[in-house]
Amino acid sequence: MARTLINVPPKAKRGQVIEIKTLISHVMETGYRRNEVGAMVPRDIINTFVCTYNGEEVFRTGLHPAIAANPFISFFAVATESGKFEFKWTDDQGNVETASAAITVE
Amino acid sequence: MTKNYRLPTRRAVLAGASAAGALGAVPLLLVRRALATPEKMQAAIKSVIGEAPVKKGKVTLDIPPLVENGNTVAMSVTVESPMTATDRVKVVHVFNEKNPQPNVIDAHFGPRAARAAFSTRIRLADTQTLVAIAEMSDGSFWSDSIDVIVTLAACLEYN
Numbered sequence: 001m002a003r004t005l006i007n008v009p010p011k012a013k014r015g016q017v018i019e020i021k022t023l024i025s026h027v028m029e030t031g032y033r034r035n036e037v038g039a040m041v042p043r044d045i046i047n048t049f050v051c052t053y054n055g056e057e058v059f060r061t062g063l064h065p066a067i068a069a070n071p072f073i074s075f076f077a078v079a080t081e082s083g084k085f086e087f088k089w090t091d092d093q094g095n096v097e098t099a100s101a102a103i104t105v106e
Numbered sequence: 107m108t109k110n111y112r113l114p115t116r117r118a119v120l121a122g123a124s125a126a127g128a129l130g131a132v133p134l135l136l137v138r139r140a141l142a143t144p145e146k147m148q149a150a151i152k153s154v155i156g157e158a159p160v161k162k163g164k165v166t167l168d169i170p171p172l173v174e175n176g177n178t179v180a181m182s183v184t185v186e187s188p189m190t191a192t193d194r195v196k197v198v199h200v201f202n203e204k205n206p207q208p209n210v211i212d213a214h215f216g217p218r219a220a221r222a223a224f225s226t227r228i229r230l231a232d233t234q235t236l237v238a239i240a241e242m243s244d245g246s247f248w249s250d251s252i253d254v255i256v257t258l259a260a261c262l263e264y265n
Binding site for chain 1: 177178179202205206207209210211212213214215216217218219220221223224225226227228229230
């Protein structure tokens with residue numbers, strides 16, 4: 001569906017607060033635009049984004065057409081143990097894009 | 107032609123046109139853009155949080171006060187909260203007044219969230235007021251609002 005870019009620090013100290021940044025390429029078509037021949041372009045946006053850390057939820061958002069194209073989302077997690085961050089985006093057509101990043105906690 | 111209906115005469119059409127011209131504002135109302143209004147935003151807020159009282163404070167909605175391009179506007183929301191298991195922010199909703207739809211984003215903080223803060227990039231169709239409302243784990247609601255001036259609006263070329 002789309003290209004993604006994830007920024008998770010590869011290493012962190014236990015208990016450290018880390019910032020996670022995510023970016024995905026998507027048109028985020030609002031459904032309010034018309035094409036060259038005047039027909040409405042149907043809405044097609046990423047409506048849900050979920051981030052989990054070793055299976056437990058960190059951050060989840062519902063997105064609306066007011067989110068800019070190529071949605072960028074950043075948020076914070078506590079590094080508690082080594083493991084994997086998993087990211088999942090779902091769009092209006094039901095396409096699912098996933099990504100993951102590993103972290104080592106010392 | 108049947109007798110059941112009459113086509114308007116030229117005189118009637120001219121009289122109608124001048125009457126509409128005299129009223130002036132009436133034809134303009136018909137071509138208004140489909141934008142959310144402050145009332146729509148209030149309705150959207152009510153549909154999300156219900157009738158609960160919303161207090162000012164704790165929430166900081168950070169967005170540039172003067173926006174040159176409404177197609178991508180960096181926005182971040184921070185809520186004062188220790189984010190412990192018992193005292194935490196459950197969800198933050200952001201609303202706008204004048205985009206076609208009043209909702210912007212609903213951010214839910216899971217058990218692993220370290221801070222009640224996030225940032226993203228949004229679209230703004232007009233100079234308007236944005237509202238962020240945070241729901242705490244104790245059921246209280248806190249909010250912040252901010253006025254934004256937009257010089258180049260998102261979506262303008264389509265209206």
